Amino acid sequence: MSGEQLDPNAESVQNALDTLVELEETGTLDDLAAAANVVSLAAEAVDEDMVRSTTRALVHAGELFDSAAGEPEAIRNLELLTAALSDTAADPADPPDGVGPIGAARKLNDPQVKRGMGFLLTLLAELGEQLDTRARRYDFETGVDEDRI
Amino acid sequence: MTTEIVIVGGGVGGTVTANRLQKELHREVSSGDVRIRLVSETPYHVYKPTFFYVPWGEAEPEDASRPLADLVDRRIDLVYDRVTHIDTSGKSLDLAENGSIPYDYLVVATGAAPDIEGTPGFGADGNGHHIYDAEAAMELRRELSAFDSGRLVFSVVEMPHVCPAVPIEFTMLADARFRQLGTRDDIDITYTYPISQLHSVDAAAEWVEPRFDDRGIETYTEFAFDTVDSDAEVIHAADGTELEYDLLVGVPGFEPSPLIAESGLGESWMEVDKHTLESDHADGVFGVGDVTNIPTSKAGSVAHYAAGTVVDRVAALARGHEPRTTFDGDAICFLEAGTDSGSHMSFTYDSEPVIRNETEFVHWAKLAYNETYWLTARGLA
Ligand SMILES: Cc1cc2nc3c(=O)[nH]c(=O)nc-3n(C[C@H](O)[C@H](O)[C@H](O)COP(=O)(O)OP(=O)(O)OC[C@H]3O[C@@H](n4cnc5c(N)ncnc54)[C@H](O)[C@@H]3O)c2cc1C
Numbered sequence: 001m002s003g004e005q006l007d008p009n010a011e012s013v014q015n016a017l018d019t020l021v022e023l024e025e026t027g028t029l030d031d032l033a034a035a036a037n038v039v040s041l042a043a044e045a046v047d048e049d050m051v052r053s054t055t056r057a058l059v060h061a062g063e064l065f066d067s068a069a070g071e072p073e074a075i076r077n078l079e080l081l082t083a084a085l086s087d088t089a090a091d092p093a094d095p096p097d098g099v100g101p102i103g104a105a106r107k108l109n110d111p112q113v114k115r116g117m118g119f120l121l122t123l124l125a126e127l128g129e130q131l132d133t134r135a136r137r138y139d140f141e142t143g144v145d146e147d148r149i
Numbered sequence: 150m151t152t153e154i155v156i157v158g159g160g161v162g163g164t165v166t167a168n169r170l171q172k173e174l175h176r177e178v179s180s181g182d183v184r185i186r187l188v189s190e191t192p193y194h195v196y197k198p199t200f201f202y203v204p205w206g207e208a209e210p211e212d213a214s215r216p217l218a219d220l221v222d223r224r225i226d227l228v229y230d231r232v233t234h235i236d237t238s239g240k241s242l243d244l245a246e247n248g249s250i251p252y253d254y255l256v257v258a259t260g261a262a263p264d265i266e267g268t269p270g271f272g273a274d275g276n277g278h279h280i281y282d283a284e285a286a287m288e289l290r291r292e293l294s295a296f297d298s299g300r301l302v303f304s305v306v307e308m309p310h311v312c313p314a315v316p317i318e319f320t321m322l323a324d325a326r327f328r329q330l331g332t333r334d335d336i337d338i339t340y341t342y343p344i345s346q347l348h349s350v351d352a353a354a355e356w357v358e359p360r361f362d363d364r365g366i367e368t369y370t371e372f373a374f375d376t377v378d379s380d381a382e383v384i385h386a387a388d389g390t391e392l393e394y395d396l397l398v399g400v401p402g403f404e405p406s407p408l409i410a411e412s413g414l415g416e417s418w419m420e421v422d423k424h425t426l427e428s429d430h431a432d433g434v435f436g437v438g439d440v441t442n443i444p445t446s447k448a449g450s451v452a453h454y455a456a457g458t459v460v461d462r463v464a465a466l467a468r469g470h471e472p473r474t475t476f477d478g479d480a481i482c483f484l485e486a487g488t489d490s491g492s493h494m495s496f497t498y499d500s501e502p503v504i505r506n507e508t509e510f511v512h513w514a515k516l517a518y519n520e521t522y523w524l525t526a527r528g529l530a
Contacts, residue, residue: 043509051513055520062524070172070222137218137227140192 084116152183152467155242155252157232159189159217161196161526162258162438162452168528169460171222174467178224183467186250187221188242190231194220196522198449201315203286204293205326210283220526232259235412237431254433254463257419258456261311261403261439261447268306268401270377270384277304277377277397280315292396298335299395302384305342306374307402311439313350313446316340316400317357318485324364325487338365339392341372341384350446352494353484356504360486403447405440418442423498424475426459433466435459445478445498453525454479483515491515 006013023029068075089095099107107113154170156163167187177183199213217227228250234243241251263281271277278289303320310316320340327333340347340361346354347361347368361368373387377397384392409419413430420429421436423443428434437459438452445451454476461474478498484507485491491512494502524530 046513048513048516051516052520055517059520059523062521062529063527066524066527066529070175133223134218137223138192138216140216140229 151181152177152253153251154183154185154254154256154463154467155250156185156187156256156258157189157235157242158258158260158438158440159187159191159194159221160258160260160438160452161449162260162440162456163187163189163256164194164217164220164526165453165456165528166256166258166437166459167225168220168222168526169456170463171225172528173460173464175224177467184226185224186226186228187217188228188230188232188244188250189217190229190245192217192227192229194526196519196526197281198312198519198522200280200283200286201318203283204280204289205322206290206294210287213283215523220523222528232408235408235414235431235434237412237414237428237434240433252433254435254466256435256437256459256463257409257414257428257440258437258452259406259408259440261405263311264307264402264404267404268399269374270379270397271306271399271401275377275379275397276382277379277399277401279399279401280319281311281401289398296336296396297330297332300337300339300393301396301398302339302341302392302394304340304372304374304384304397304399306399308343308349309403309447310400311403311447312482313348313353313448314482314484316342317348317353318483319398320366321360321364321487322485324366325489329488337367339367339369339394341369341392343371343373345371350494350496350502352496352502352504356484356492403439409440415442423478425462425472426455426476427462435463443476443478445496446480446482448480448482449522450481451479483511483518485512485515 020029023032108117156167156170164187167185170185171178174183174185178185193214194217195214197213199208200210202208203210221227228244228247230244230247232242233245235255235257236243240253240255241249242255243249263279265279265281266272268277269275271279278285278292280286280289301323303316303323305316320338324333324338327336327338342348347357347370348354369390369392371388372390372392374384375387376385377383378385382394382397384394384397386392405415405418409415410417414420414428414434414436415430419436419440419442421427421441421443422429426435426437426441426443428436437455439447441455443451443455458474458476462472465472465474479495480497481493481495483491483493484504486507489512490507490509491514492504492507493511493514494504496502521530
């Protein structure tokens, strides 16, 4: 295009002019100029390290969310834990009474505590299994799950 | 009966395919109807574009690699072993150490390996440098840190080259760096390309010509390497041209894993239908990424987009449906024009790219993309 003369009657030039007039009349041109100022301010203020480090932080967050999104059951269990946490000692000024060994033994008979205990023991067993699986996936020497091959 | 899906290669194409298949088929995997396995000869995933920054001290080789186990969904089985043979009639793979495993659907994503020894001037008896592995990139960093005068020759020695942007980007980055360091007046930069234009993509050739001119970069086209005299530091081209260098950096030849030819999947590159990405020679076998013979660039973006097509097709087959999704050759590449601005090109099998003027924002977008890549590998975005 450079070096060539623009033909003011060409359809493309007319169209471009029409668009410009419309932008001017609707005030959009002023908005665009203002936006361009913000963009150039951003360009001045941002440097490469900011781009890199901010994106890196977002990516770490994204990886966490991705793992969570792939584990809907885990999210349900997390919600369970948050609900239980909310109802445990909800008033920070009024912590629960202390419990000694005999009191603790008695509490173990409470059907709710028994249910919670079942959850925690199952969690421990799963944790053990997951630790084994993870160790296998990070065992770069043998690196195969012999059970499955 | 469990449907066995096996992916060979844990690079860009293989990792994205595996993670996306898991997302797509998560119900079938949970119920045990489908099993997904990823076989990789290395337990690490390497994001090679990082090597581009290593010679300039802007990245370390460790930044390029992460354990596959960090990136691959825990419900996909990882097998760290090399596939030595694919039996396409018996539908099984032989592994170097662990016997063999069966497959119903196989995705081959074994990439392209640089043929350093086969490239004149770059093997053990040459002194040509490249950026196609971590060690080589570090070696080049050492050379560049001591290079303050003489002639740098950047050569694309063989085609096809992996990542279409590298030759242009490296040359322009070298120019910008030497200017920053105040050494540009004492350094000549020469660029050679083996065909009759400066780049195989027409639009890239047109874009780069005035920019190389402005920067005083000397160019040679149709420059076919014959031999290199590394002691005298002279490249002898097939047409008799002699080109002296003080530092030779280049793009060597690339070749597929010998597995492809040995398993009858292609004479050299894996032969696939360019739209369905299914093997021309075997049922239930797909190719993704640099290993295939599809008529487009060997680029990470192509591997990434092609993975989407293969995932849809394999998932449909695993569910007993007719696959519909096809691949149009989508590719997108950034084109950095020095240290602080960049452009990009996107194209398909049927459309040529339009390359706009470089801007700072596109440069930032590239930096940001290099970070967000790890989300892409997980099958997001
Ligand atoms: C320096 C550099 C810069 C680049 N820059 C860009 C860029 O800016 N943009 C872009 O789009 N692309 C870029 N690329 C290209 C991009 O990296 C590749 O196109 C991409 O990695 C291809 O993905 P792939 O999955 O096909 O192969 P790869 O990522 O190479 O992965 C192949 C994997 O298969 C494994 N494998 C091979 N054979 C076997 C076997 N027999 N058994 C088991 N495993 C095996 C290998 O170990 C490897 O892990 C660049 C490349 C380089 C080198």
